[in-house]
Structures are given as C-alpha cells and as structure tokens.
Amino acid sequence: MASVAxxxxxxxxxxxxxxxxxxxxVWVRWLLTGVALAFLGLFLLLPLAAxxxxxxxxxxxxxxxxxxxxxxxxxxKLTLTAAAISVPANLVFGVAASWAIAKFSFRGKxxxxxxxxxxxxxxxxxxxxxxVLVFGAxxxxxxWLSDHDIKIIFAVPGIVLxxxxxxxxxxxxxxxxxxxxxxxxxEYAAISLGASxxxxxxxxxLPNAKWGLFYGVILCxxxxxxxxxxxxxxSGHIRGETNTMPLHIEILYNEYNFVAAFAVASLLAVLAxxxxxxxxxxxxxHHQTNAE
Amino acid sequence: MKLLKSSSLxxxxxxxxxxxxxxxxxxxxxxxVSYDVAREFYKDVNPAFAQDWKTRTGETVTIQxxxxxxxxxxxxxxxxxxxxxxxxxxxxDIDALANAGLIPADWSSRLPExxxxxxxxxxxxxxxxxPKGIKDWDDLVRSGVSVVIPNPKTAGNGRYxxxxxxxxxxxxxxxxxxxxxxxxQKLFANVPxxxxxxxxxxxxxAQRAIGDVLxxxxxEVTLMLREFGSDNLExxxxxxxxxxxxxxxxxxxxxxxxxxxxxxxxYLEFLYTPAVQEIAVKHHLRPRDPALLAKHSDEFxxxxxxxxxxxxxxxxxxxxxxxxxxxxxxQIYERK
Numbered sequence: 001m002a003s004v005a006x007x008x009x010x011x012x013x014x015x016x017x018x019x020x021x022x023x024x025x026v027w028v029r030w031l032l033t034g035v036a037l038a039f040l041g042l043f044l045l046l047p048l049a050a051x052x053x054x055x056x057x058x059x060x061x062x063x064x065x066x067x068x069x070x071x072x073x074x075x076x077k078l079t080l081t082a083a084a085i086s087v088p089a090n091l092v093f094g095v096a097a098s099w100a101i102a103k104f105s106f107r108g109k110x111x112x113x114x115x116x117x118x119x120x121x122x123x124x125x126x127x128x129x130x131x132v133l134v135f136g137a138x139x140x141x142x143x144w145l146s147d148h149d150i151k152i153i154f155a156v157p158g159i160v161l162x163x164x165x166x167x168x169x170x171x172x173x174x175x176x177x178x179x180x181x182x183x184x185x186x187e188y189a190a191i192s193l194g195a196s197x198x199x200x201x202x203x204x205x206l207p208n209a210k211w212g213l214f215y216g217v218i219l220c221x222x223x224x225x226x227x228x229x230x231x232x233x234x235s236g237h238i239r240g241e242t243n244t245m246p247l248h249i250e251i252l253y254n255e256y257n258f259v260a261a262f263a264v265a266s267l268l269a270v271l272a273x274x275x276x277x278x279x280x281x282x283x284x285x286h287h288q289t290n291a292e
Numbered sequence: 293m294k295l296l297k298s299s300s301l302x303x304x305x306x307x308x309x310x311x312x313x314x315x316x317x318x319x320x321x322x323x324x325v326s327y328d329v330a331r332e333f334y335k336d337v338n339p340a341f342a343q344d345w346k347t348r349t350g351e352t353v354t355i356q357x358x359x360x361x362x363x364x365x366x367x368x369x370x371x372x373x374x375x376x377x378x379x380x381x382x383x384x385d386i387d388a389l390a391n392a393g394l395i396p397a398d399w400s401s402r403l404p405e406x407x408x409x410x411x412x413x414x415x416x417x418x419x420x421x422x423p424k425g426i427k428d429w430d431d432l433v434r435s436g437v438s439v440v441i442p443n444p445k446t447a448g449n450g451r452y453x454x455x456x457x458x459x460x461x462x463x464x465x466x467x468x469x470x471x472x473x474x475x476x477q478k479l480f481a482n483v484p485x486x487x488x489x490x491x492x493x494x495x496x497x498a499q500r501a502i503g504d505v506l507x508x509x510x511x512e513v514t515l516m517l518r519e520f521g522s523d524n525l526e527x528x529x530x531x532x533x534x535x536x537x538x539x540x541x542x543x544x545x546x547x548x549x550x551x552x553x554x555x556x557x558x559y560l561e562f563l564y565t566p567a568v569q570e571i572a573v574k575h576h577l578r579p580r581d582p583a584l585l586a587k588h589s590d591e592f593x594x595x596x597x598x599x600x601x602x603x604x605x606x607x608x609x610x611x612x613x614x615x616x617x618x619x620x621x622x623q624i625y626e627r628k
Binding site: 103132137139145153236255 | 328331332356358373521
C-alpha cells in the first residue's frame with residue numbers, strides 16, 4: 001500500500017518536473033529561441049546600435065560638438081519643459097480620474113473611461129490638428145487670441161497642450177486596473193475608523209497605488225519626450241524656439257547633417273534607456289513589496 | 293511622494309522661467325518662414341543682414357527660420373504662425389496669403405523684379421553618357437524615354453516642369469493650345485511614377501534608378517551632382533526653359549501687430565544687394581544682377597526663358613486652368 005503511494009507520488013513528481021512543452025525536441029526549442037533572439041536583435045538592438053554608430057562615426061569630438069549648438073540646446077530645453085509640465089499635469093489628472101473610476105460608482109463612468117482612451121485611439125496628427133482648429137488664426141478662438149496677443153499655436157503653450165493630450169491616458173490607464181483589483185475594503189476600514197475622505201486618500205489609497213503610479217509616470221514621461229506627430233503640427237518649426245528634440249532631429253537629418261542628427265537621437269535614446277531602467281527598478285521594487 | 297511633487301514643481305517653475313525670460317526682454321527679431329530647400333541660403337544671408345543692420349542702426353537683430361514643405365508652411369502662416377516675412381519659390385503660395393487677407397493682392401509690385409530677388413529654372417538630369425541622347429524638350433516625348441517629374445498638383449517643381457513643357461510647345465506651334473495639350477499629354481504618358489514632392493522625385497531617379505531623365509530646378513541639379521556624384525549623372529540644358537521666380541513678401545498683418553514693418557522691409561530689400569546676390573550664386577540661385585549673372589555664365593548657362601505670365605496669364609490662372617481638380621492636367625494624365 002505504501003509502495004503504491006510512493007510510486008504514485010513519484011509519478012506525479014516526474015509529471016511536475018517535465019511538463020509536456022519542454023519535452024519538445026531540442027531543435028524546436030533552439031529554433032524558437034533563436035528566432036525570437038534574431039528578431040529582437042534585428043528590430044531592436046541593431047537600430048539602436050546604428051544610432052550610436054552613426055553618431056560617433058566622426059569621432060567623439062564631432063559628437064559633442066553637435067550639442068554645442070544653441071538650437072540643439074534649445075530643443076533639449078523645450079523637450080524637458082514640455083515633459084516637466086505635461087507629466088505633473090497628467091499625474092494629477094490620472095490619480096483623480098482613476099480614484100473616481102475605481103473607488104466610486106457614478107453615472108457616465110464608462111463615458112469617462114472612453115474619453116481617457118481617446119488619445120490612444122486617434123492619430124497624433126489629428127491630436128495636433130484639433131488644437132490648430134481651435135486656437136489657430138482661422139480657428140474658433142484665433143481672432144480673440146490674436147487681438148489679445150496671446151500665442152498658443154506655434155508657440156510653447158501649443159506644444160505643451162499637444163503633449164498633454166497624447167500622454168493623457170498613461171497614468172490613469174496604469175492606475176485604474178490596479179486600484180480596481182485592490183478593491184475598496186481598506187478604504188471602508190479607514191472610514192469606519194473615523195478617517196476623513198482626504199485622509200483615506202493620502203494614507204490608504206495613494207500609498208497602495210504608489211508603484212503603479214510611478215510606472216505610469218515613467219511611461220508618460222517617455223512618450224512626452226518622444227512625441228513627434230502632434231507636436232510637429234502645432235510647432236511651426238521655428239529653429240531655436242519651437243523645435244523639440246524629435247523635430248530638431250528631423251531638421252538636422254534633412255540638412256544632410258547626419259552626425260548631429262544621430263547625436264541628438266542618441267541623447268533621446270539614452271533618455272529612453274534611463275526611463276526603461278527606472279521602469280524595471282520600479283517593477284522589481286513593486287514585486288518585492290507585493291511579495292512581502 | 294511629497295518630495296517628488298515638490299521637486300517636480302520646482303523644476304517646472306525654473307524651466308518655465310527660463311523660456312519666459314527671453315520672451316520678455318527680447319531684442320528685435322524677425323521670423324522668416326520659408327520652403328524646404330532654402331535653409332542653406334538663408335543660413336548665410338541672416339548673419340550678413342544682422343551685421344549690416346547693426347552697422348547701419350546700432351540695433352541687434354535676430355532672425356529666426358522655419359522651414360518645411362511650402363504649402364504646409366503657408367498653411368501654418370494662415371493658421372497664425374507669426375511670420376514677419378515669407379520667402380517661397382512660387383508666387384502661387386504667396387497668393388494664398390493674399391487670399392487669406394494677410395497681405396494685399398498687389399504684393400508682387402511692392403519690391404523690385406516682381407518681389408523676387410532670385411530666380412531659377414528647370415533643367416534636365418540624365419544618366420552618365422546620356423545613353424538615350426536627350427538634348428531638348430522634343431526628346432522627352434519620344435517613345436521609350438522614361439521621364440521623372442513630381443506631381444504638378446502637389447509639387448512646385450512639378451508645376452514648373454509641366455508649365456515649361458507647355459510653354460515650349462506653345463512657342464513652337466505659334467500659340468496653338470491644342471498642339472501644346474497634345475505635347476504635354478505625350479510627355480506625361482512617358483512619366484512612370486508621379487512623386488508628390490521634389491525630393492521624392494530626386495530619390496526615385498537617383499537612388500531607385502527609375503527613369504532616363506529627371507526634370508528639376510537648377511539649384512537642385514547642382515546639389516544632386518554633389519550628393520550623388522557627377523560620375524553617375526550629367527546635366528542637359530534645353531534650348532528654352534521657364535523663369536522660376538522666388539518671391540518674397542512681408543506679412544502686413546503680422547508686422548503691424550509686432551511693430552516690425554521697417555525691419556522686415558529692410559530685410560527683404562537687403563536680398564537685392566550685391567552681397568546677397570553673391571550668396572545666391574553660391575547656393576546656385578540665379579542672381580537678378582545681369583553683370584553678376586554674366587560673370588558666372590559657366591554655372592548659369594544663358595538660356596532663353598519665358599515667364600508664367602507669357603504662357604498662362606498668371607499663376608492663379610495657371611492653377612485654375614491646369615492644376616485644379618478636373619483641370620487640364622487631370623484630363624491629360626491617365627493613371628496607370
């Protein structure tokens with residue numbers, strides 16, 4: 001009887017140790033891994049390496065000289081400005097919206113969710129164009145704005161607006177599923193213990209969603225710095241004034257100034273890589289806190 | 293969290309301060325909105341003007357540039373891009389500004405030479421050794437010759453190329469419009485693909501190696517020989533071609549609001565001075581000064597040229613008759 005039990009047990013052990021998928025022939029496993037790695041190399045690593053190779057083609061001197069240009073400097077500054085305004089704005093909005101959606105039920109909730117997703121659904125060119133149609137000289141508010149000498153389109157405010165629009169969903173989209181999964185039990189507990197709504201939010205809801213929030217902010221920032229289409233429409237392409245880094249790269253490239261174009265592109269790539277590292281750190285940290 | 297918020301707020305404040313500050317204490321500045329391939333030219337012109345303005349008035353002036361496809365640029369100005377001056381390569385684009393009420397309709401008479409300080413023309417580029425023996429317009433309509441021209445409905449140099457062919461046929465046949473129509477129809481039957489822009493056509497011809505001959509601006513020709521090598525391509529100068537004027541204009545509505553009228557006019561007048569005419573030569577644009585043109589006759593081969601007005605009345609007339617929807621071009625060009 002005991003031997004039967006052991007044999008049953010051991011059979012189950014072997015079944016656990018070697019699930020059927022890993023019993024595939026060696027060549028299948030190698031082929032699949034190889035194909036995946038080849039795709040990764042071809043479509044991700046190779047272009048990234050090409051950016052740096054092109055940027056450094058004429059040596060480090062030429063590479064750094066590309067940044068020693070007031071236009072490049074102003075493009076970097078503008079990109080950081082646009083990100084520094086749009087990310088906090090979307091942070092505040094994203095937290096508020098996801099809090100409302102995940103923790104409360106109200107009329108028009110699904111409409112709000114749809115609206116948040118809208119920037120994902122429309123092409124960035126349209127995102128830019130809607131601001132031209134509203135604030136442009138021929139647009140709804142154009143005449144009034146020009147009478148009062150307020151510049152929105154073809155100036156920094158327009159670029160910031162377009163950036164906010166395209167990065168709108170990132171924080172909220174990240175937080176809503178997380179907050180919904182966490183449910184409202186802890187909030188009820190806090191309130192029944194006498195906490196005010198505000199206290200509940202700051203001490204319970206926000207700390208619980210902390211890592212998801214960081215993650216959303218990082219993604220939002222990455223998109224804000226890299227946005228091309230929408231910003232291109234509202235920029236007006238004034239050198240040294242309304243060119244962001246992606247637009248500046250395009251201009252340099254069109255001028256056959258490849259080293260400088262790829263140098264600025266490499267900087268943008270480095271910013272993206274830093275963002276990715278931050279993202280992984282956050283994920284890792286999040287995993288740890290969850291495991292605890 | 294609190295730390296993150298306060299530090300990002302500080303960053304926001306300091307960054308917004310840095311871009312607001314120069315806007316407040318700004319020296320006189322001009323915005324020149326121009327077409328795509330004029331950047332190298334104005335890159336040389338602008339410092340020269342700033343220098344000249346400084347010595348004349350003692351004021352410092354900065355000139356900002358915006359470049360892009362010409363129709364897109366004009367559209368932006370109409371939509372509110374605050375351009376003090378607009379510099380284009382065809383009057384049609386400037387007419388759009390007049391139609392939008394930004395400048396008066398008689399803009400072309402406000403500066404000398406129809407408000408066009410430089411000109412260019414349409415030439416042919418063929419493969420090295422000219423294997424198809426292309427010498428003049430008549431060779432383009434021979435069967436078996438493949439011609440690359442960008443779409444006249446969307447590209448400036450396509451329009452000029454089309455009108456140059458039209459003008460050639462008109463002149464040759466004593467003004468017979470029917471014959472001219474037949475000629476352009478035969479010509480475009482030889483066009484294998486219509487690119488939407490000038491640079492696209494250049495790529496089609498030089499890099500994708502499609503076609504026996506490319507029609508494009510003289511200024512672009514020289515650039516092509518430099519970029520793609522004179523051992524691959526050579527230039528053919530036809531017996532007659534079209535005068536392509538590069539019109540410039542100050543935008544009344546903008547300069548009045550910004551108080552830059554005097555500066556904008558001075559900038560455009562400066563384009564006619566010998567110094568800038570020399571810069572134009574350097575960038576393969578034909579100068580207006582006949583003596584200077586003669587001096588560089590190696591580069592600018594003397595060709596008899598006709599104007600748009602001679603062959604089509606005016607740009608807006610040409611647009612209406614030839615390039616509008618259902619116009620002559622639509623009638624003669626069959627999609628393949």
